[in-house]
Amino acid sequence: xxxxxxxxxxxxxxxxxxxxxxxxxxxxxxxxxxxxxxxxxxxxxxxxxxxxxxxxxxxxxxxxxxxxxxxxxxxxxxxxxxxxxxxxxxxxxxxxxxxxxxxxxxxxxxxxxxxxxxxxxxxxxxxxxxxxxxxxxxxxxxxxxxxxxxxxxxxxxxxxxxxxxxxxxxxxxxxxxxxxxxxxxxxxxxxxxxxxxxxxxxxxxxxxxxxxxxxxxxxxxxxxxxxxxxxxxxxxxxxxxxxxxxxxxxxxxxxxxxxxxxxxxxxxxxxxxxxxxxxxxxxxxxxxxxxxxxxxxxxxxxxxxxxxxxxxxxxxxxxxxxxxxxxxxxxxxxxxxxxxxxxxxxxxxxxxxxxxxxxxxxxxxxxxxxxxxxxxxxxxxxxxxxxxxxxxxxxxxxxxxxxxxxxxxxxxxxxxxxxxxxxxxxxx
Amino acid sequence: xxxxxxxxxxxxxxxxxxxxxxxxxxxxxxxxxxxxxxxxxxxxxxxxxxxxxxxxxxxxxxxxxxxxxxxxxxxxxxxxxxxxxxxxxxxxxxxxxxxxxxxxxxxxxxxxxxxxxxxxxxxxxxxxxxxxxxxxxxxxxxxxxxxxxxxxxxxxxxxxxxxxxxxxxxxxxxxxxxxxxxxxxxxxxxxxxxxxxxxxxxxxxxxxxxxxxxxxxxxxxxxxxxxxxxxxxxxxxxxxxxxxxxxxxxxxxxxxxxxxxxxxxxxxxxxxxxxxxxxxxxxxxxxxxxxxxxxxxxxxxxxxxxxxxxxxxxxxxxxxxxxxxxxxxxxxxxxxxxxxxxxxxxxxxxxxxxxxxxxxxxxxxxxxxxxxxxxxxxxxxxxxxxxxxxxxxxxxxxxxxxxxxxxxxxxxxxxxxxxxxxxxxxxx
Numbered sequence: 001x002x003x004x005x006x007x008x009x010x011x012x013x014x015x016x017x018x019x020x021x022x023x024x025x026x027x028x029x030x031x032x033x034x035x036x037x038x039x040x041x042x043x044x045x046x047x048x049x050x051x052x053x054x055x056x057x058x059x060x061x062x063x064x065x066x067x068x069x070x071x072x073x074x075x076x077x078x079x080x081x082x083x084x085x086x087x088x089x090x091x092x093x094x095x096x097x098x099x100x101x102x103x104x105x106x107x108x109x110x111x112x113x114x115x116x117x118x119x120x121x122x123x124x125x126x127x128x129x130x131x132x133x134x135x136x137x138x139x140x141x142x143x144x145x146x147x148x149x150x151x152x153x154x155x156x157x158x159x160x161x162x163x164x165x166x167x168x169x170x171x172x173x174x175x176x177x178x179x180x181x182x183x184x185x186x187x188x189x190x191x192x193x194x195x196x197x198x199x200x201x202x203x204x205x206x207x208x209x210x211x212x213x214x215x216x217x218x219x220x221x222x223x224x225x226x227x228x229x230x231x232x233x234x235x236x237x238x239x240x241x242x243x244x245x246x247x248x249x250x251x252x253x254x255x256x257x258x259x260x261x262x263x264x265x266x267x268x269x270x271x272x273x274x275x276x277x278x279x280x281x282x283x284x285x286x287x288x289x290x291x292x293x294x295x296x297x298x299x300x301x302x303x304x305x306x307x308x309x310x311x312x313x314x315x316x317x318x319x320x321x322x323x324x325x326x327x328x329x330x331x332x333x334x335x336x337x338x339x340x341x342x343x344x345x346x347x348x349x350x351x352x353x354x355x356x357x358x359x360x361x362x363x364x365x366x367x368x369x370x371x372x373x374x375x376x377x378x379x380x381x382x383x384x385x386x387x388x389x390x391x392x393x394x395x396x397x398x399x400x401x402x403x404x405x406x407x408x409x410x411x412x413x414x415x416x417x418x419x420x421x422x423x424x425x426x427x428x
Numbered sequence: 429x430x431x432x433x434x435x436x437x438x439x440x441x442x443x444x445x446x447x448x449x450x451x452x453x454x455x456x457x458x459x460x461x462x463x464x465x466x467x468x469x470x471x472x473x474x475x476x477x478x479x480x481x482x483x484x485x486x487x488x489x490x491x492x493x494x495x496x497x498x499x500x501x502x503x504x505x506x507x508x509x510x511x512x513x514x515x516x517x518x519x520x521x522x523x524x525x526x527x528x529x530x531x532x533x534x535x536x537x538x539x540x541x542x543x544x545x546x547x548x549x550x551x552x553x554x555x556x557x558x559x560x561x562x563x564x565x566x567x568x569x570x571x572x573x574x575x576x577x578x579x580x581x582x583x584x585x586x587x588x589x590x591x592x593x594x595x596x597x598x599x600x601x602x603x604x605x606x607x608x609x610x611x612x613x614x615x616x617x618x619x620x621x622x623x624x625x626x627x628x629x630x631x632x633x634x635x636x637x638x639x640x641x642x643x644x645x646x647x648x649x650x651x652x653x654x655x656x657x658x659x660x661x662x663x664x665x666x667x668x669x670x671x672x673x674x675x676x677x678x679x680x681x682x683x684x685x686x687x688x689x690x691x692x693x694x695x696x697x698x699x700x701x702x703x704x705x706x707x708x709x710x711x712x713x714x715x716x717x718x719x720x721x722x723x724x725x726x727x728x729x730x731x732x733x734x735x736x737x738x739x740x741x742x743x744x745x746x747x748x749x750x751x752x753x754x755x756x757x758x759x760x761x762x763x764x765x766x767x768x769x770x771x772x773x774x775x776x777x778x779x780x781x782x783x784x785x786x787x788x789x790x791x792x793x794x795x796x797x798x799x800x801x802x803x804x805x806x807x808x809x810x811x812x813x814x815x816x817x818x819x820x821x822x823x824x825x826x827x828x829x830x831x832x833x834x835x836x837x838x839x840x841x842x843x844x845x846x847x848x849x850x851x852x853x854x855x856x
Contacts, residue, residue, distance in 0.1 A: 021576065021719065031643075032575060129573075135720040137573030144572070145557075145565030147460060148449065148740035215459075274705070274726060282722075291449065291737035292563040292727055294710075298702060299723040309719035312576035324754045 004319050005040040007067035007098075009089055010079035011051060014103060014130070015042075017308035018077060019053045022315070035319045041067050068092050075318060077311065078102040079130075087111065094118045094126070099322065101314045103130030103307060109207035109220045113332065120329040125321055127314035132205040133158050133283045135306030136299040137313065142212050143330075149289030151213045154252040155428055158205045160281040160301040161196035162228050162248040164188040166236075166266075167279040170245060175233050188281060198227035199248065199264045206250035209285075210262055213252065216336035218262065224342040226265035235352065235421055238382075238392055244268040244425065245276045251426070261340040268350055268425040274298075275428075286428065343401040348377070348425040350394050351403075353410075354418040357389040361415050365391065368413075372406035374398045388417065394425060432747050433468040435495035435526075437517055438507035439479060442531060442558065443470075445736035446505060447481045450743070463747045469495050496520050503746060505739065506530040507558075515539065522546045522554070527750065529742045531558030531735060537635035537648045541760065548757040553749055555742035560633040561586050561711045563734030564727040565741065570640050571758075577717030579641045582680040583856055586633045588709040588729040589624035590656050590676040592616040594664075594694075595707040598673060603661050616709060626655035627676065627692045634678035637713075638690055641680065644764035646690065652770040654693035663780065663849055666820050670806075672696035672853065673704045679854070689768040696778055696853040702726075703856075714856065771829040776805070776853040778822050779831075781838075782846040785817040789843050793819065796841075800834035802826045816845065822853060 006022070008015060022029070022039055029037055041059040043066065059066070064085065067073055076093045078100065080086050086107050090100055095118070102108065108115065108128050119126045129139045133156070142151070157163050161183060168179045180197065183189035195201050200220075207220040228248050239246050246266050253261040269276050274296050278284040283301025288294055300306035321327060355361045362379070369376055375396040383390045395403075403422065410416045434450070436443060450457070450467055457465055469487040471494065487494070492513065495501055504521045506528065508514050514535050518528055523546070530536065536543065536556050547554045557567045561584070570579070585591050589611060596607045608625065611617035623629050628648075635648040656676050667674050674694050681689040697704050702724050706712040711729025716722055728734035749755060783789045790807070797804055803824040811818045823831075831850065838844045 017719075025576070025578075028578070029576075135723065137569065140573045141565065141569070144745055145568045145741060146737065147744045148453070148457075148737055150453075150456070274702075277702070277705070289563075289737060291445075291733045291740070293731075293734055295563065295725075295727040297723075297725060300721045303721075305719045306721055309574065309576055309717060312719070313573060316575045317572055320756055324752050324756065326752045326754070328748055328752065 002034070003036045003038060004074045004322060005038050005072050006075045006077060006315065007041045007043065007070065007073040008039060008077045008079065009043045009064065009067070010081070011042055011044045011053070012079065013304045014307045014311065015079040016053055017304035018079065018311050021308050021312050023054060029316060033316055033319050033323070035323060037315065037319060040073055041070065043067050064089050068096060073098060074322065075099045075101060075315065077315065078104055079311070081106070083107055083110070090115065091118060094122050094124055097122050097124055099124045099318055100126045101311060101318060102126070102128055103311055105131040105201070105204040105208060109204040112208070112211055113217050116330050116332060123327060125318055125327050125329070127318050128208070129310040129314045130307050132208055133285060134160070134299070134301040134303060135309045136283055136285060136297050136301065137310060138209065138285050138297060139212065141297060142209070146289055146292060149291045150254070152254055152288045152290060153428065154209060154213065154285065154287040155275060156206070156209070156250040156283070156285040157247055157275060157278050158250050158283050158285065158301065159196055159202040159248055160283060161189045161193065162202070163278070163283070163301070164281050165197070166228060166231065166246055166248065169231070169233060170236050170240070173233060176229060176231060197229055199225040202248060202250045202264045206252065206262060206264055210252050210260065211332060214254070214260055214336055215332055216334055217332050218336045218339070222262070222339050224263040224265070228266050230421060231266050232421070235350070235423060238352070239268045239350070242394065243271050245271055246423065247275065255340065259338045259340045260336060261345055263342060263345065266423055268423055270427055273428060343404060345400050346397050347400065348395055348397055348427070349403055350392065350423045350425050352420040353391045353393070353416055354420055355389055355391055356415045356417065357384050357387050358415070362391070364413050364415055365393070368406050368409045371409060372402045374402050374406055390420070430462070431464045431466060432502045432750060433466050433500050434503045434505060434743065435469045435471065435498065435501040436467060436505045436507065437471045437492065437495070438509070439470055439472045439481070440507065441732045442735045442739065443507040444481055445732035446507065446739050449736050449740050451482060457744055461744055461747050461751070463751060465743065465747060468501055469498065471495050492517050496524060501526060502750065503527045503529060503743065505743065506532055507739070509534070511535055511538070518543065519546060522550050522552055525550050525552055527552045527746055528554040529739060529746060530554070530556055531739055533559040533629070533632040533636060537632040540639055541645050544758050544760060551755060553746055553755055553757070555746050556636070557738040557742045558735050560636055561713060562588070562727070562729040562731060563737045564711055564713060564725045564729065565738060566637065566713050566725060567640065569725060570637065574717055574720060577719045578682070580682050580716045580718060581856065582637060582641065582713065582715040583703060584634070584637070584678040584711070584713040585675055585703060585706050586678050586711050586713065586729065587624055587630040587676055588711060589617045589621065590630070591706065591711070591729070592709050593625070594656060594659065594674055594676065597659070597661060598664050598668070601661060604657060604659060625657055627653040630676060630678045630692045634680065634690060634692055638680050638688065639760060642682070642688055642764050643760055644762055645760050646764045646767070650690070650767050652691040652693070656694050658849060659694050660849070663851060666780070667696045667778070670822065671699050673699055674851065675703065683768065687766045687768045688764060689773055691770065691773065694851055696851055698855055701856060771832060773828050774825050775828065776823055776825055776855070777831050778820065778851045778853050780848040781819045781821070781844055782848050783817055783819055784843045784845065785812050785815050786843070790819070792841050792843055793821070796834050796837045799837060800830045802830050802834055818848070
């Protein structure tokens with residue numbers, strides 16, 4: 001097979017980058033793959049809108065069926081995003097024996113088994129490199145490059161919006177709301193930023209990575225998720241004082257007893273850890289494999305060209321698979337039933353309390369933590385005002401349920417006015 | 429094909445790791461590939477030496493032909509290192525239609541075209557992930573994961589020995605010779621350390637990476653190479669004062685006019701660059717692609733398990749290729765004829781001079797640099813003693829031939845006693 005025809009759905013930021021790249025670099029790609037890759041059709045909402053990519057020899061349509069029903073199209077590239085109409089498009093494409101390249105993290109994370117089962121049934125491939133961490137090829141790295149490893153831990157900074165916000169808050173000493181507005185103005189956050197700042201985007205991506213790693217399917221709703229809206233300038237300053245920075249992390253830990261620990265939340269990490277200096281819109285994925293040991297990938301997590309890098313690499317690799325024939329399918333048939341409940345995880349904790357500024361309060365706190373079987377690593381009193389004081393506690397490693405017990409016990413003491421924040425702290 | 433038989437040459441550090449991994453994880457690997465991978469024979473020098481891997485069901489031999497002539501062996505894994513007998517073994521294996529996995533950077537870098545041409549002729553595959561940067565899967569990353577990119581620059585810390593030595597010198601304020609001895613004692617440097625400390629090991633690896641990136645063959649001898657034996661504690665301290673660290677870097681830059689710039693040498697890099705904090709025996713490869721932008725891989729550059737990670741991943745991926753059949757061969761047929769001469773590169777330079785401590789010397793230096801058309805960024809006088817002074821100069825970006833001209837001009841002035849060191853400085 002010397003010619004492969006492609007149909008693309010969506011010509012937004014990434015779509016435009018993919019279209020331009022496939023056109024501009026077609027000679028290079030022919031040299032590398034031995035295949036003429038041709039964009040036959042592009043499906044977009046508004047066919048009259050002015051586009052800044054060359055339209056010669058491309059059929060523009062707003063009817064998905066023009067691509068789906070075209071027997072000469074071998075691969076569809078879905079770059080619309082969200083569940084519908086993408087789900088119908090991808091399912092129909094697979095049924096019509098078309099291979100699929102997509103960057104749709106939400107769809108893949110929620111319908112993994114259905115999509116890959118249908119793909120196997122129809123003997124087509126579904127490639128998803130663009131769905132996690134933009135230009136960082138973490139999917140291929142896990143699937144092929146580290147195939148000899150058991151992945152013991154994975155910690156990712158995989159959401160650009162929140163990393164931009166936290167980096168700005170850290171570097172410029174600003175509060176969350178102000179920085180969010182700045183991020184929206186600069187295009188790093190959407191008008192409705194919920195999906196990013198509440199951690200859902202990172203959760204979808206972790207669901208995909210953990211399904212791939214555990215070779216069992218993990219629904220995103222099974223992943224404990226906390227966003228960054230509660231992080232204040234004060235927490236970032238205290239973290240810094242202790243040698244830590246706050247990042248929104250996606251964490252996977254494989255336990256010896258086959259349980260898997262999965263969580264997305266803001267977390268304090270040591271300034272010496274390589275992840276701590278991953279700033280602004282960069283993403284990084286640090287992992288520990290039983291053979292490779294500590295390993296990290298670092299790169300741009302979003303944007304027209306970085307995501308195009310992943311999507312177009314998928315297209316080229318898929319073309320070479322088509323040339324070879326005889327596909328190897330992703331073989332995940334069962335759900336992961338062994339996900340650790342959040343109250344059973346172990347971590348260190350940073351706890352910021354507002355208390356009455358009077359003698360005996362520290363003794364009360366000490367006895368509560370003692371009763372809850374929590375060992376305190378350090379305790380500081382800060383910012384005394386209006387007969388109130390702030391107390392910062394950092395614990396040793398303890399199970400989360402003990403922290404919850406301590407919080408319950410605190411309710412019995414009027415001297416403890418408020419639990420202002422609790423942030424997990426990890427020394428990976 | 430459900431069973432694949434393997435013959436392994438060499439059971440040193442990496443060989444042992446590969447053998448143990450293939451045995452211990454055979455169930456997992458069957459699950460992942462659908463193939464029973466069996467070590468049939470291992471060829472070693474001394475078959476009577478006690479081995480700490482299980483020997484049941486494995487044929488031990490000291491005769492390479494026992495493996496090469498065995499028609500039931502599908503893949504040979506060469507982990508001896510050096511040119512001979514590896515060259516004969518690999519050529520003979522390919523002629524007998526056996527696939528090859530090797531970590532032999534010297535052999536691959538010197539005989540790339542011969543090996544890959546012969547492999548294509550015999551329709552077998554040669555996988556080499558273990559040959560560069562231990563556990564870091566840079567070969568697959570360049571070949572597949574970033575296939576859509578033109579790589580514009582690549583900068584690697586790809587020799588563990590020199591990185592260990594330079595890191596120790598930096599962290600502990602020690603001199604080179606003392607640190608080398610420590611490295612030898614700890615097993616980070618060989619008894620004859622020349623291959624590492626003079627940069628040859630990094631040169632072989634850069635030759636492989638640059639052949640892969642430029643899709644033309646580059647012999648290691650074409651790469652300008654300088655080792656780290658001239659680096660003193662003093663240079664490291666001055667570097668630190670200016671916000672830099674010294675690393676042995678392997679550098680590739682693709683120029684617009686199709687020339688390629690390749691060099692291995694100690695280099696000052698900014699402490700803010702992610703490569704600067706890659707310490708001890710860790711390796712890292714930072715690169716810039718036209719789509720992916722800035723990208724970095726970080727991991728263990730050597731050792732039993734990290735290198736086994738790459739070698740065993742190669743074996744598994746090769747098994748899946750064998751199952752698929754219809755191989756895609758690496759298609760490099762011509763030599764790269766367009767390598768930039770070192771005198772034509774552009775860089776910043778750190779120059780440490782010993783001069784007479786008297787008036788007018790700085791004026792002399794100023795006029796020499798002016799004549800040589802070199803713009804000085806900063807100049808410091810340090811360490812005055814015995815009527816001598818040290819002068820440290822950091823230049824703006826300039827062509828290397830201008831620096832050579834300045835050195836020639838300096839010979840005319842008895843006030844300039846010695847050029848103590850010149851180190852390139854790069855702001856990637």
